[in-house]
Amino acid sequence: MLALRGNNRKLLTGIIGKPNVGKSTFFNAATLMNVAVANYPFTTITPNIGTGYIRVKCVHEELGVKDNPVNSACVDGTRLIPVKLVDVAGLVPDAASGRGLGNKFLDDLRQADALIHVIDSSGSTDEEGRAVPPGSHDPLKDVQFVKNEMVVWVKAIIEKDWQRISRIVESGGTSGTDLVTALLEKLSGLSISETAIEEAIHRSELKADKPTTWHSEDLYKFCKWLLDISKPMLIAANKCDQSASREILSRLQSEIGIDQQVVPCAAEAELMLRRAAQSGLVKYVPGDATFEIKDKSKISEPQKKALDFVRTHVLDVWKGTGVQKALNDAYLSLLKGIVVYPVEDETKLTDKKGNVLPDARIMHKGDTAQDLAFSVHTDLGNSFLYAIDARTGLRVGADHELKNNDVLKIVATAKKS
């Protein structure tokens, strides 16, 4: 995927939603950080950035080696690959016209490649995040308004300069700038590619050579497509431990439609399990549908009660807390990620220092061996000669399409000193 060529930054997922739905709890559970959480709106104002992990089955067992990961971790055959997350302030309807904290903080999401939209599936927070009786607010409304606010945000960025852009494009300008180039420049820093802009123009059935004829609704339609394409979103239906969630969730998916992925989530339960695992009280790997208490004598009565609640109200019902699933789905499904292991010695599967299967990288379906080289370093991409598939020992060329779990050595021209 050319968008990532020469760009070895880590992919970023933004956690968005109205206030008080559990965005920061989700963030804490995913990163084991400790940012402020409270049962009232606008607890978070400035963004929190942290590292979460994607969970995949490691290739070391299949390849019959013991690994020592460097950029990731391997726990009992499960590879945990770091990814970046940003937790932002809550969004309220009409934020674009200045309500709530306004939507200026959406700028904190500029670099996001995918979005996890956290909703309160128990319906116990109103549209501004104030506590209301469970089941009394319909979270479907939140799904709609958040999407709308995002579109309005991008539209406002383009609209600021639309008259000038559309006139220059249509008159051919001095340099003959086309619309895609002009928009790419306007949207630079938003992690939006040229192909995404082209596709959004095509999908919205608008004329790229006649932008002065685009009405406000046309621009809206274009921005909606642009966001769908370049910032794919899944819904983390949080607070699924609450009994009101079951009815709401079964209705939600059918009303939203199957194209929109919804993952039932219990961020608070995940946070509790991860912290209990970290302090050695339970054995739990994020994403598991069960946990094991290590030593019953070390667990206090309130702790036991809380863990019992998680087992009966979350794990037994939903087969997991959903936090890990949401993260995995964001990277592996929404962003079409695949995992590739670059090595420097294809027979020993090591790096220069002898670490076995040191790196696991998230690439995109459709990426090539040369894209992998670029993701390691721009110089390696530019001096790419060929790669060697460690499984077969065969050479593959620059355009070889990567497969999930490929282990590849990249061969490049020698560096000039």
Ligand SMILES: Nc1nc2c(ncn2[C@@H]2O[C@H](COP(=O)(O)OP(=O)(O)OP(=O)(O)O)[C@@H](O)[C@H]2O)c(=O)[nH]1
């Ligand atoms: N029942 C239940 N409550 C949760 C869950 N996750 C979070 N909460 C509660 O929801 C409230 C809000 O949590 P936060 O994580 O601060 O929510 P937020 O979306 O970051 O809120 P703002 O920063 O104000 O936008 C807190 O009281 C949390 O304890 C969950 O999985 N289940």
Ligand SMILES: [Mg+2]
């Ligand atoms: Mg918060």
